Amino acid sequence: MNADRDISVLVVEDEGIAAQAHAEYVRRSPGFALAGVVHTGTEAITFLNASATGRSGTDSDGGLPVYGGGTSEPAVDLILLDMNLPDLHGLDVLRRIRGAGVPADVIAVTAVRDLAVVRSAMSAGIAQYLIKPFTFSAFSAKLASYREYHVNLAGQGLSATQSEVDRALAALRPSVAAALPKGLSPETLEAVSETLKNAAAPMSASEVSAALTMSRITVRRYLEHLDEQRAVARNPRYGTRGRPELEYHWRR
Incomplete structure (x- = not known):
């Protein structure tokens, strides 16, 4: 060429x-x-x-x-x-x-x-x-x-x-990884991702935050990013009091 x-x-x-x-x-x-x-x-x-x-x-x-x-x-x-x-x-x-x-x-x-x-x-x-x-x-x-x-x-x-x-x-094969939204770190994203990949059942933001000993608000930002990237599926969890909680599972 x-x-x-x-x-x-x-x-x-x-x-x-x-x-x-x-x-x-x-x-x-x-x-x-x-x-x-x-x-x-x-x-x-x-x-x-x-x-x-x-x-x-x-x-x-x-x-x-x-x-x-x-x-x-x-x-x-x-x-x-x-x-x-x-x-x-x-x-x-x-x-x-x-x-x-x-x-x-x-x-x-x-x-x-x-x-x-x-x-x-x-x-x-x-x-x-x-x-x-x-x-x-x-x-x-x-x-x-x-x-x-x-x-x-x-x-x-x-x-x-x-x-x-x-x-x-x-x-x-550029060595620079794709940029994440401001305030998100690759290390934490990987930790949240691995938690969902290894989970036996869908997890809520509260459950992921407890597993990683991180704040629920922080975890929620990473879960929303993964949802935007279609790496996870997000569904309401029914059967709890009040407003249904969202749960996430890794797309297999």
């Missing part, structure tokens, strides 16, 4: 609103161009097969380019792949892409948090794993680090030194 040209991106997402949002995010990201949007695994494979012949069309949901028309379409450099598709699991799509020798890189963009799926996706060669929901800032950071990785390798010609390879891979 020419390091100076935009990286062309195919969005594979079955939810219409999410697909349009991701497409718009790509458009807003410097150095990237939207190649198309498809909504199933089969459409993704068809699009990739057709991209070499230069055929494309228009998505009826939002005027987005998809396979099936008659104008020139650039090759796909990067695929933003959802894991939960209506016809094929994202891992199956990923394996077929790799088996067909498609040279495009893949970033998993999904709500799936199952470690088995994460491990399988990593083993199959994804570049990054982005968990929904996310902000444009988080999305942009992933694409920026991917572009740095791609440009580093594209500039090396036919061979690279060890330091050049290390620098390219380091761009994909």
